[in-house]
Amino acid sequence: MANTTIRTQIAQKLPMNIHDESPAQSEVLVKALIGMGETRQREFKRVSGKMVGKALETICGLANGEGGVLVLGVADLKEHQGPARLFGVEENPEAVDELQRKLLSEFQPAIETIRLRRLPCPLHNGPAKGQPGHLLLVQVERSPAVHSITNGGTYARLDAGNRQMTASEVTELSYRRGVRSAASEPVAVALERLQTEAWRRFVSARGLRSGTFPEQLLRVGLAFVISTGRKQCTRRELIQSDQSLGVWFVFFACE
Numbered sequence: 001m002a003n004t005t006i007r008t009q010i011a012q013k014l015p016m017n018i019h020d021e022s023p024a025q026s027e028v029l030v031k032a033l034i035g036m037g038e039t040r041q042r043e044f045k046r047v048s049g050k051m052v053g054k055a056l057e058t059i060c061g062l063a064n065g066e067g068g069v070l071v072l073g074v075a076d077l078k079e080h081q082g083p084a085r086l087f088g089v090e091e092n093p094e095a096v097d098e099l100q101r102k103l104l105s106e107f108q109p110a111i112e113t114i115r116l117r118r119l120p121c122p123l124h125n126g127p128a129k130g131q132p133g134h135l136l137l138v139q140v141e142r143s144p145a146v147h148s149i150t151n152g153g154t155y156a157r158l159d160a161g162n163r164q165m166t167a168s169e170v171t172e173l174s175y176r177r178g179v180r181s182a183a184s185e186p187v188a189v190a191l192e193r194l195q196t197e198a199w200r201r202f203v204s205a206r207g208l209r210s211g212t213f214p215e216q217l218l219r220v221g222l223a224f225v226i227s228t229g230r231k232q233c234t235r236r237e238l239i240q241s242d243q244s245l246g247v248w249f250v251f252f253a254c255e
Contacts, residue, residue, distance in 0.1 A: 016100050018116040018136075026119040030135065034085050037077045038160040041068030044085075046075050046126075047092040052099045054162075055138070056106055056149050061157035062140040063111045063147050064165070064173060068157070070138040072096065080125065087126035088133030096136060103138075106150050113141035146174050151208055 021029065038044060043058050045051055055070060062068045073089040089096045103114060116138060123133040148154040153164045165173070195213060202208075208216045 016103050016114070016116055018118050020118050021120070023120055026121055029119055029137075030086070030121045033071055033074060033135070034082055039068075040157050040159050041066060042071070043068070043160075044071045044074040044076055046087050047072055047089050047095050049092065049095060051092070051095050052102060053152075055099055056102060056152070057155045057162045058157070059103070059111065059114065059138060059140055060107065060147050060149055061155040061162040063107075063113060063143040063145075064155065065142065065157040067113070067140050067142040069140070071135060072099075072138065073133070073135040075125070083122075083124040086121060086124045086133075086135070088121070088123040088128055089136050090123065090128040090131075090133045091126045106152075107147050108150055109145055109147065111140065111143060111147055113143050115139040115141075144177055146170060146177060151210070 033044075036042065036044075041062070045055060045058075051072070055072070058070050062070070073087055073091065075085045075087055077085070079085075100116075104110070116136060119135040119137065120132065121135060123129055123131055146154065148170075154170050155162045156165050156169070157163075203216065
């Protein structure tokens with residue numbers, strides 16, 4: 001049911017639903033959260049103008065990993081301790097609105113395992129110090145797919161932070177999650193043959209505005225460097241060479 005709701009929101013470009021926790025439940029959760037540090041499945045962020053891009057990387061990494069939660073409105077444990085970590089999302093509500101919009105538009109494929117929970121709590125730091133405010137929990141389940149940020153790469157979670165995955169890592173994860181089949185083998189095809197009208201529509205729909213053709217494929221995980229020699233393939237994949245880079249790329253046809 002939750003995934004169906006998210007699909008509808010994506011298709012109709014509706015804001016993502018937020019579940020408001022009760023004050024009693026929120027008090028318990030907030031008390032626990034302010035004593036925690038970051039892990040591979042948990043990250044804290046204050047809400048700033050630069051937060052949105054970093055938050056998208058974290059959410060992408062969580063979906064590509066084992067899932068987890070991004071807590072917005074809480075400072076890192078290294079900067080503040082205890083209640084002093086509570087800045088709240090009121091520090092920059094415009095950034096939170098922007099993130100909500102981009103959750104539905106910036107991932108390829110769309111991440112359908114996101115749930116938003118809003119926790120009311122008193123704020124102990126920041127511009128709204130001493131006032132009632134909120135934290136926002138972005139809960140992300142492990143996804144069956146492999147996700148990339150439009151025009152921004154494919155990310156994995158570290159113990160405390162994110163890292164852009166290499167093309168070979170994206171391929172390996174795709175095999176593990178069944179996105180790719182070992183039965184799919186590549187064939188050598190001239191690079192210019194893949195720059196079709198279908199590809200131009202793909203680029204336009206996903207906002208790929210910068211970089212060369214091979215770089216665009218790598219960025220969204222549709223290509224990866226495999227070797228400097230030829231290989232064989234099926235109809236579902238095409239391999240293309242770029243002499244300037246001296247490598248071969250595998251392109252997955254989008255049907």
